[in-house]
Amino acid sequence: MQTDIAFTPEGVLDFVRPDSSVISRILIELAETPQEQAQGLMYRRSLPDRGGMLFVDAVASMRSFWMKNTPLSLDIIFVDADGDIVNIVKRTTPYSEDYIESTGPAQYVVEVRAGFTDRYGITAEDRIRWRRQSFETEPTS
Numbered sequence: 001m002q003t004d005i006a007f008t009p010e011g012v013l014d015f016v017r018p019d020s021s022v023i024s025r026i027l028i029e030l031a032e033t034p035q036e037q038a039q040g041l042m043y044r045r046s047l048p049d050r051g052g053m054l055f056v057d058a059v060a061s062m063r064s065f066w067m068k069n070t071p072l073s074l075d076i077i078f079v080d081a082d083g084d085i086v087n088i089v090k091r092t093t094p095y096s097e098d099y100i101e102s103t104g105p106a107q108y109v110v111e112v113r114a115g116f117t118d119r120y121g122i123t124a125e126d127r128i129r130w131r132r133q134s135f136e137t138e139p140t141s
Contacts, residue, residue, distance in 0.1 A: 004045045013054060013110065013130040015122050016083075024120045026112065028054045028130065041111055042069040052112040054130060060105035067096040073114035078102035083127045088117050 009027035016022055027050060031037045037055055041047065057063075060081045067074070071094050078086040087103040091114040102109075110128065117123075 005043060007046070007048055007051050009051065009133075009135050011054070011130055011132040013052065013128055015120065016127050016129060018125055018127075023122060023126060024050070026050045026052050027135075028052050028110075030132070031055045040065070040070070041072065041074065043071070045071055047072055047113050049113060049116070052110055052116075055109040055111075057107050060107040062104075063102040063106045063109055064099045065101075065109065066099055067092050067094055070094060074111045075114055075117045076100055077110040077112070077117065077122070077128075078104075078106035079108040079110065079128050080105060081107040083108075083129055085122075085124045085126050085128070087124055088122070090117060091115065 008029055010030045011028045013026050013028045014022045015024050027048065029052075031040060031053055040055070041053055063078055065076060073094055074092045076089045076092060078088075080086050086106050089100045092100060108128065
């Protein structure tokens with residue numbers, strides 16, 4: 001029996017308005033290697049309200065994703081090399097094999113729980129900034 005994959009934060013990400021005010025801060029897992037990016041949030045049955053995954057690529061290009069093997073509905077946010085939001089695809093369909101695409105070159109992609117962008121009023125006028133951060137882990141016994 002498959003158990004849920006634990007959320008393991010590796011950094012923080014701020015959604016920022018054009019006037020530089022912070023809209024919301026989330027904890028992020030990073031998907032940087034081809035294997036991490038291929039896995040993404042597949043098989044995840046839970047994700048914290050203020051948690052997400054940041055896909056980081058070396059260069060901006062047209063991006064496409066799908067929801068195969070992903071039981072959670074997500075908001076997918078495509079972001080250019082400067083941190084400006086290119087487009088947002090809201091409330092994706094779990095398990096769908098339809099392609100979800102950027103409308104312009106994106107170097108970063110943020111995946112959060114469906115409804116997050118509506119709840120916090122995040123639009124294509126906004127941007128992101130992020131940084132790696134280590135978090136203390138509970139000792140195992």
